[in-house]
Amino acid sequence: MSSNKEDGGWKKFVWNSEKGEFCGRTGGSWFKILGFYLIFYSFLAGLFVGTIQCLLLTLSDYKPTWQDRVAPPGLSHTPRSDKSELAFNLNDLETYLPYTKAMRDFLSMYDEDKQRDQMKYEDCGDEPTEYKYRGDLNSDVGVRKACRFQRSLLGPCSGIEDREFGFKEGKPCLIVKLNRIVNFVPRPPSSNDSIPEAAQYKVRPNVIPIFCTNRREEDAGKIGEVKYYGIGEGFPLQYYPYYSKVLHPQYLQPLVAIQFVNVTMNTELRIECKVFGENIGYSEKDKFQGRFELKLQVTNL
Known part of the structure; x- marks a missing residue:
């Protein structure tokens, strides 16, 4: 009996049809989390690309930077x-x-x-x-x-x-x-x-x-x-x-x-x-x- 209860509890945790939850969170909650990480990592990627671009602007196409x-x-x-x-x-x-x-x-x-x-x-x-x-x-x-x-x-x-x-x-x-x-x-x-x-x-x-x-x-x-x-x-x-x-x-x-x-x-x-x-x-x-x-x-x- 306990095994069946555990299986049922696990399945209910994965998908709770009564509350419309997946892994304990609603679709709206998951959307907010994914949106947050998408914005966060997009910001990091943009910061990295911007830094590299600024560095490239300081370099000459012809003259070595560290000639010494x-x-x-x-x-x-x-x-x-x-x-x-x-x-x-x-x-x-x-x-x-x-x-x-x-x-x-x-x-x-x-x-x-x-x-x-x-x-x-x-x-x-x-x-x-x-x-x-x-x-x-x-x-x-x-x-x-x-x-x-x-x-x-x-x-x-x-x-x-x-x-x-x-x-x-x-x-x-x-x-x-x-x-x-x-x-x-x-x-x-x-x-x-x-x-x-x-x-x-x-x-x-x-x-x-x-x-x-x-x-x-x-x-x-x-x-x-x-x-x-x-x-x-x-x-x-x-x-x-x-x-x-x-x-x-x-x-x-x-x-x-x-x-x-x-x-x-x-x-x-x-x-x-x-x-x-x-x-x-x-x-x-x-x-x-x-x-x-x-x-x-x-x-x-």
Whole structure:
């Protein structure tokens, strides 16, 4: 009997036909409760959306808000492998074909016929000059022109005359660039205090110098002569600042070609290349911040 009473009581609680109640409340009561929560959560959602909208209104479409937190630019090179190794046999085309193909593909965007549009590109000189400002990021100037960079500036590493970029002769080239950072203006070193003595000859006005040397002491004297090609043999200031993909869609980074002309054959060499500047630092956590390391082995057996 008690079980039947309990079942009947439960059913009556769920739906009481006499009072028109569902779960102990009338339809009007449930309507008020649902209406309250609907209004309450709609208000919260509106408050959240409004807050996000106000935040977005304070942000620039082009300029990073926390520019002071941006790390110095990375230094990258082509060709590049996952383990930063460059090993080939100058007598075997197949061993260096992937490297030369990567360089040709990368430099194709620097072909002269792609830089002829006078509305998009301008000549900025073949010598390092001061920064070329093109207005504030938030101004109504719109899309900015970009400095031309001719492949011929890279000399024998341009791929124009030597399609093998020196690999066939055992004198391999690297194409090096500083990674893009919106509105970043690299500052050349103001003194030689922070630059190794062997690299101090590279310092000159209006250019960020780059220098490559042996990473290990046992490789000293084995790397041989290193030649640098490009404007001022470094990264000239007139190519900065960069105005973003939206405002600077055709921007071309200045390049430096590095050629190892008489490395010791059949030996693995550890090489480190660095750029030097007042606001360019290095990090042990990021091996490409302002520098990179390379394992180079040229075989002629």
